[in-house]
Amino acid sequence: MKSLEELQKIKETQLEAIRLREAGQKAKIVVGMGTCGIAAGAREVMSAILDELGKRRLTNVDVTQTGCIGLCAQEPLVDVILPGKPRVTYGKVDANKARQIVAQHVVNGIVISEWVVNRGEE
Amino acid sequence: MEELALHILDLLENALAAGARQILITIEEDEDRDLLTIEVRDDGRGMGAETLQKALDPFYTTRTTRKVGLGLPLFQATAAQCGGNVTLESRPGQGTRVVATMKLSHPDLPPLGDMGATIAAALSREEPVELVYHHRRGQKEFKFSSAWLQLHLGEVPLNCGPVLDWIQRYINKGVAELYGGEGK
């Protein structure tokens, strides 16, 4: 498919998704992009997440990044925030783990406890 | 960092951390002069002379947890190894300009790498940033502008999965065409 036609399709689906959902009902995935994170593979983790979201046609998920959060040793770090749920931070994520996080946590709501380094308050 | 695109991502992160609203990336590959130039310019808060000096010092950190500048000495080392260097120009309130030069034919020159993933990563944020990526290689050039994309998208934000994924593929296709390939 030509890039621009594809973009137009994406736009229509997203507009539809915006119409359907209430504000704040969006899941959010945050990837740490400090120097250590980048060196540890954070960018590949983000690519894997984007690819997985695309394959699963998950349009109601925002993907954002944050700069350094001072946890070098645990990089790459990924936060998952589901609507109405506390933030869960995963450490030492690689592309493969990232795909599983999307599949288990984002889609099914099941936290993968072994990889969690921090949980937010309820 | 085994890709130039990862060094560039680090520069972009520095710019974003400095509150940049506009970022301009220019890559120029000049075979006649055997010169690769990578420039990242931002309109962030900039740095004073003292901070500027320290930014290229690997042991300097602006605060104990945030290692802004940690990536610059790494880039400097890579550039020096490839017969070039990194220069930094900045003034408080006026943004920062980083220019790296390297010898195109140098055997240690890292591959350009995944520019699509780098730019998608930099655009994956809630606060809007206008990013322009301009890549020239001989007679060919590729240009990407996030503002142009936003215009097309209307109220759809850049940082939703499918759009970022599209950006990544679009840029990689454009860059591949510079090298004569068809792109992925």
Ligand code: FES
């Ligand atoms: S970049 Fe290492 S702790 Fe932030």
